[in-house]
Amino acid sequence: MQLTKRAVNVDRSPMTLGEKIYLPAIAKGLKITMGHIFKKKATVSYPEQTRPFSPVFRGLHVLNRDEQGREKCTACGLCALACPAEAITMEAAERKKGEEHLYREEKYAARYEINMLRCIFCGYCEEACPKDAVYLSETIMPSNYSRDYFIYKKEDLLITEEQMKKRAATGKG
Amino acid sequence: MLLLSIDWIFIIEKVALILVIILASFGIAAYATWGERKVAAIMQDRIGPARAGIFGLLQPLADGGKLFFKEEIVPDRSTKTLFILGPALFMITALMTSAVIPWGPDFTISTDSGIRTVSLQVADINIGILYIFGVVSLGIYGVMLGGWSSNNKFSLLSAIRAASQSISYELAMGLSLIAVLMLTGSLSLRDIVSQQHGFWQDGYFSWNFFKQPVAFLVFLVCTFAELNRAPFDMPECESELNMGYHQEYSSMKLGLYLFAEYINMFISSAVLSTVFFGGYNFPWMDQVASAVPSGLFSLICVSVLMIKVIGFILFFMFIRWTLPRFRYDQLLNLGWKGLIPLALLNLVITGGVILFFFNK
Ligand code: SF4
Numbered sequence: 339m340q341l342t343k344r345a346v347n348v349d350r351s352p353m354t355l356g357e358k359i360y361l362p363a364i365a366k367g368l369k370i371t372m373g374h375i376f377k378k379k380a381t382v383s384y385p386e387q388t389r390p391f392s393p394v395f396r397g398l399h400v401l402n403r404d405e406q407g408r409e410k411c412t413a414c415g416l417c418a419l420a421c422p423a424e425a426i427t428m429e430a431a432e433r434k435k436g437e438e439h440l441y442r443e444e445k446y447a448a449r450y451e452i453n454m455l456r457c458i459f460c461g462y463c464e465e466a467c468p469k470d471a472v473y474l475s476e477t478i479m480p481s482n483y484s485r486d487y488f489i490y491k492k493e494d495l496l497i498t499e500e501q502m503k504k505r506a507a508t509g510k511g
Numbered sequence: 512m513l514l515l516s517i518d519w520i521f522i523i524e525k526v527a528l529i530l531v532i533i534l535a536s537f538g539i540a541a542y543a544t545w546g547e548r549k550v551a552a553i554m555q556d557r558i559g560p561a562r563a564g565i566f567g568l569l570q571p572l573a574d575g576g577k578l579f580f581k582e583e584i585v586p587d588r589s590t591k592t593l594f595i596l597g598p599a600l601f602m603i604t605a606l607m608t609s610a611v612i613p614w615g616p617d618f619t620i621s622t623d624s625g626i627r628t629v630s631l632q633v634a635d636i637n638i639g640i641l642y643i644f645g646v647v648s649l650g651i652y653g654v655m656l657g658g659w660s661s662n663n664k665f666s667l668l669s670a671i672r673a674a675s676q677s678i679s680y681e682l683a684m685g686l687s688l689i690a691v692l693m694l695t696g697s698l699s700l701r702d703i704v705s706q707q708h709g710f711w712q713d714g715y716f717s718w719n720f721f722k723q724p725v726a727f728l729v730f731l732v733c734t735f736a737e738l739n740r741a742p743f744d745m746p747e748c749e750s751e752l753n754m755g756y757h758q759e760y761s762s763m764k765l766g767l768y769l770f771a772e773y774i775n776m777f778i779s780s781a782v783l784s785t786v787f788f789g790g791y792n793f794p795w796m797d798q799v800a801s802a803v804p805s806g807l808f809s810l811i812c813v814s815v816l817m818i819k820v821i822g823f824i825l826f827f828m829f830i831r832w833t834l835p836r837f838r839y840d841q842l843l844n845l846g847w848k849g850l851i852p853l854a855l856l857n858l859v860i861t862g863g864v865i866l867f868f869f870n871k
């Protein structure tokens with residue numbers, strides 16, 4: 339029974355003399371591999387050269403501020419709820435009098451941590467956020483020897499995308 | 512003063528030559544690993560090692576250093592003496608072969624006690640080719656001992672494979688060489704090289720390659736098999752035998768095995784160039800010889816040989832990154848049913864031609 343019309347019969351006829359001495363086939367193979375000597379190399383020497391990101395690239399998170407420089411996040415916890423990897427931890431706090439220039443909403447995140455080792459960069463947190471407070475920037479996570487490095491605190495996240503990129507490039511933070 | 516009439520300068524000369532050859536073998540083998548990676552990379556449209564030094568030229572040093580600092584593990588159930596002897600034997604035999612290869616013509620230096628002729632060959636023994644065969648066959652003991660004493664089934668299987676492969680292909684190799692020896696009439700590598708003088712002699716090419724192309728082909732294929740290199744790298748085919756005979760080895764013992772393979776490749780290339788491609792001979796060498804001093808001429812000859820050797824090494828690498836591995840039965844079929852009859856036929860034809868046309 340044939341399921342598709344694409345089936346090809348395997349040719350099991352015995353090898354001809356030309357095939358048996360292998361040499362023509364070897365020459366053909368050598369021609370192909372030699373041809374690759376002059377081909378353009380596909381390697382991107384990463385830290386020095388980078389490839390352009392696709393428009394939907396999801397990299398390290400950045401927490402947003404509004405136009406007046408106030409934190410947008412209201413510690414609603416929806417991002418943590420949406421997160422399939424359970425990478426987000428937060429503690430909420432109430433905004434005191436006189437802190438209106440710091441936090442936009444009455445409730446804010448006193449602690450906000452993303453464990454980048456758990457995060458799978460799915461971007462669900464960005465989608466879940468009702469306040470447009472968290473989004474994924476076009477930054478690749480730098481490597482490090484210590485695990486603590488990968489737990490990004492509020493001060494690591496509440497920066498602009500440019501600062502985030504710079505930190506990733508220098509590997510500090 | 513001659514002490515006990517021993518020619519001390521002669522001994523110093525030879526020791527220096529041996530040292531230079533061994534160091535050169537190590538150097539070339541080290542850079543062959545670099546070259547192999549570069550060749551592989553280029554054929555796969557990559558750029559290969561590029562971080563350690565300019566063009567990654569320090570990569571062999573980094574690799575060697577890494578191997579030295581790895582933990583040395585000797586398996587609990589292994590036969591310890593043999594386990595340690597294996598890589599040592601493999602390395603020693605790899606280095607021993609280089610003794611009979613003439614690296615260049617003799618050159619003369621005038622000292623106060625007269626003119627001294629310095630030979631660029633460690634030992635001109637009159638059975639040079641047989642010596643090479645003997646030592647190469649010994650090399651398989653290194654693999655066998657290593658594989659057997661590891662007390663690992665994969666290692667043992669792979670060692671058995673290596674042994675049977677090398678035995679099968681040594682036959683064809685020897686037969687193909689007999690045809691060459693019928694032409695040269697001598698087993699000494701020095702004679703074989705001097706008979707291929709220049710490039711064109713008596714109205715025909717002087718290199719054995721042009722006189723015995725079939726023997727060259729058989730010899731070349733057998734060399735691949737003897738070197739355990741792709742497409743005949745049965746003893747270490749990862750997909751069937753994990754790592755092969757050096758599965759249980761770590762640290763510098765593994766390093767010796769891997770390194771000796773590259774030295775083998777270097778020496779085999781030298782043998783191939785010597786026997787079939789005229790050794791250090793090159794076209795118009797007589798004109799060059801009369802134009803430059805003998806020391807410089809020797810140097811030119813050595814570099815010519817080195818260029819041929821490097822050409823062969825590159826060829827080995829190109830083949831490795833081009834062809835898939837043979838199946839084991841295909842390998843033995845090719846050896847016993849293909850190459851041995853071919854070599855025999857070549858032998859008979861060569862004998863016949865010599866008998867009827869050149870029998871003076
Ligand atoms: S990107 Fe996905 S995994 Fe990472 S924190 Fe956001 S929701 Fe969690």
Ligand code: SF4
Nearest residue numbers: 411412414415417467
């Ligand atoms: S980042 Fe957005 S979703 Fe997450 S707690 Fe803050 S406001 Fe809620």
